[in-house]
Amino acid sequence: MIEKPHHLPQRLGLLSATAADPFLTEDLLKGVQGHGGVDLAKVVEPLPEEDARWEVEPLRELAEDAMHEFHDNRTGADGWLAPRLHAALRLTRREAADRRLWNHLALAVAPDYVVWRHLPTSKTDQNEPRTSPARFKGSLDRQCFSRLWWAAEMFRNGKDYSPVVAACANQDLVHSALRRDLIDHRPTAQALVRVMERGVAVTGREIEGLMTAINAAGATLIYDVLAADEPRDPEVLRQWVGDAESAPPVPRHSLPDGPDEEPVPEESVIALTDYFADLFETAPVRGRKPQE
Template identity: 70%
Template sequence: MITQPNYVPERLALLPTSALDPFLTEELLKAEQVHGGIDLAKVVEPLPEDDARWWVEPIRSLVEDVMFEFGEDRTRADAWLAPRLHASLRLTRREAADKRLWNHIALAVAPDYVAWRHLSEPTAKRPERRINPERFRGPADRQCFSRLWWAAELFRNGPDYEPVEIACGNQDLIHNVIKLELIDHRPTAQALVRLLKNGQVVVGRGFNGLSAAINAAGATLIYDVLAPDTPRDPVHLRDWIAEAESAPPVERHELPKGPDEDPVPEESVAALTSYFAELFETAPVRGRKTAD
């Protein structure tokens, strides 16, 4: 397994995908050899030096801790890392939508984590272990670090990251549901987490069927009417970002706190949880026996 590059930058930067591609060598994708780092540093666009958020050390420290803590239990790392990555890297959604930032984190800062988390297991059809290039430079729901940040952003309940832990503890939920536009509706996100927490939806094919049913129903039903949300005050997010310079490192044994936004109205979560539970009862789930 590869280790971190010989040269790890002190600050985050923006790495265009066109400049990243030459560094995605066969040796790297097979987790045999990582780039040195110096040449990569020549093709990045620096971020403002007066912004404390761009220091690499908090991110580098997190990935080293998570690899040590979870060893071979790689999938469990998502639930631990997602809220702490989000709380360490305090971004606006506009900033998080810039793929160049995630390119840089994956390739320049923590390619060893990408290899540790996403190196495939050998199978009869594909005996060669390999990292999917999308884990370095893919879309938001596939790239190694952006998928965790966005999962935390979409599933947090105001400052509370507990729903993020639950959501990221289920690979089917974050893999299938995070791609739905409806998940940006906060009561929808919280209702899905509650269904999972209460054991009302089975993992695997259950969530596949439910996510399809929710998406189809959303074409004719406006969830905002059934389960209204409170308006989000951008001041809370701006204040939280401004506090990054003086914020201590995120807790390792307790969940951090997110922006001090109002939580989702409980009545809206309850209404959608009930509605989704009914949808799931009739959703086509492969392998599930239906009643006569």
């Protein structure tokens, strides 16, 4: 496995996909050899120096701790790292939508983590295992770190990150959910976790079938009516972002706290969970016999 870059930046920056391309070498993607980091630093757009959120050291330490803790269970690192990355890197959604930030984190700060987490463990088509470039600079639901941050953002219940841990235990749920706008409805996100925990929909095919059915039903049923949510107070998030400089280090052995927003009304989660469980009975699951 490759080592961390010899030259680590002190602060996060913005790295365009075009500028990142020359550093995505075959040796890096195959986990043979990384890059020194010096040349990459020359093509990075800096972020405001007065903002404490862009300090690299806390993020680098999280990546190293995850690799150490989950050296025998790489996928298990997702549920541990997602809430801690979200709590350590306090972003607005607009900031988190900028792929250049994630490109820089993946390629300049923790390329060894990306390869460790996403390098296939076996050969395919007689070729050497190779990390997909999309894990470094892909869409927000595919890129190594952005997918974790957004999973935490979508599945947290107010300041409670425990649903994030449950969601990240199922790769299919996270991947399928992040590709759909419907997941932005907080009761829907919480109900999906509950449905999975019930064992109703667990496999990739089952989750994809359920999500398809939810989307189709959403065309005629407004989930906001069936399961109302508390209005979100933007000031809470602004305060949480503003407190980044004085925030303590993210805990390793307990979950951090997210923005202190009102949790999703429990009655809304229960209503949607029951509805989705019923919906799954007729969901189009590939390989399942149609219901009589």
